[in-house]
Amino acid sequence: MDKPIAPAPPAPTAPLRPLPPGAVDAHVHLLAGADEFPLWEGRAEDPAPGRNLDDWLALYRAHLNALGCTRGLIVHSIFYGTDNAVTVEALRRLGPGFKGVGLLPDGASDAQLDQFARWNMVAVRLNYVHGGVLSWDGAKAMAPALAERGLHIQMLAHADRHMEDIAQDVRALPCPVVFDHMGWPADGLTPDSSGFQTLCALLAEGKAWVKLSAPYRMCNAPYDEVAACMSALIAANPERCLWGSDWPHIMLNGAQMPQAAAMVDALDALIPDAATRQSIFVDAPTRLFHL
Template sequence: MHQVVTGRIDSHAHVFNLALPMVAGRRYTPAQSAPLENYLAHLHGLGCTHGVLIQPSFLGCDNSFMLQAIAQAGPRLRGVACVDPTITLPELQAMDRAGIVGIRLNVIDGTQPQLQSALWQNLLDKIKSLNWHVELHCRSNKLDTMITTLLKHQIRVVVDHFGRPADGVPARDNGFQRLLQWGHSGMVWCKLSAVYRISAAAADGHKFFAAAIPLLLENFGSHRLMWGSDWPHTQYEQQINPEYLATQLNMLLQDKQLAPALLWDTPAKLFRFIQNFV
């Protein structure tokens, strides 16, 4: 009999070392290293069995440290890479074999890539051929254009951090409201993560978390939502502690039907911890 493996997945985290070469013009420099062993301890502390590593912006397109971490941790980890649009298909295929399942476009404070250009369209063809997704990290008012282009290419889209709305009240943020509409496309996923990047005050963050999730569930369904810790909370290292994360994680765990979907079923399929997702 086939045994179904289940667990709990942290769908958003980073590993890096301050000694690594960092890109010029980066938005920030992290305050401390985030080694693999610390992340695995973090997973254990939250009761998580698996994790998804996201290439941090300050390391640019050199994904080697993340790939090394995935190789060391084996089947417990998957990765989302940052790549130059000139990357070749054999290079992407090698990354696929190494546990990479998508690419990230981190344009939170930068210029959006010219996704309509021949160079980017060629890359998107390669991404589609690998059945990867594209992860977007940008302000909520910039999401619409990028999602439109990616869906025209029939590529699955993952939106970081509740879509990074500018307003801490979900109903008042136009970009977030538009994101809710995209939930009906069946091709867009959203991460319930890093709410402190919307509102750093703990009480306000918990309030947004509680207010946004019913709206997202109504429009996305539990099969398009997943939770992430955003460890090691770059730029917020001194403000976020395990208790902060546990408070929000417990909000999800209270619903015995919802929790397995958000913490295992959805991310396990999307990030290929189980292999039956097309």
């Protein structure tokens, strides 16, 4: 059976206010032609057809230029399963100013970790929502080796369902943990749940980081429904907050196709001062990703 086709991203536009110099888009995926890099059989959809990796890189650069970003973090797409090759090649072609997040399985060897670091990866990804090749127990066991190499864990979890179960482990880990998509609240877009408040506490303690990314996966533009969550995370610790577009917005699952500039604008309206803005868009990702 043919798989659904991911829609192409919209033509990029500029945010209302230019981003500060050195701004980082801390969450995108890079795609390619199926004849260049094999797609994973278990994927939920196919990339928009007719484009090779160079074509996607040109679209990505146009996206960055419109936003005013000059650096970025490429998160390996599950379209390609556990083979990190497309992300590794994208990083090679992009050059300085770009780092990656890839997949490693439980029990990865020192040799695999060394190769991973040489690929310009800065984190392993753990999907606590849908599962995958890396488990939470596996990530905890891997954490000392990650820390030795300056690597960290990037995690997709539902804060309101999962955070209380893992918070003490997060506090004890020797490497940073970054939570994608504002902790992706699943049972209500308010900061009132004990799990979301636990995420805020981890930020305040300097024990976790969070990406203020992908509000479109929780509500439609202008993203007013998730504003309280974003504000709570910023108030907890702006030095542990990052911004990412989640471009090119694959696997929408019924969500409205976003415009990255509109997501910048929604966040920008909540940022209290210039120093916080500089931290979220420039300084925090620079430190965490060794850019």
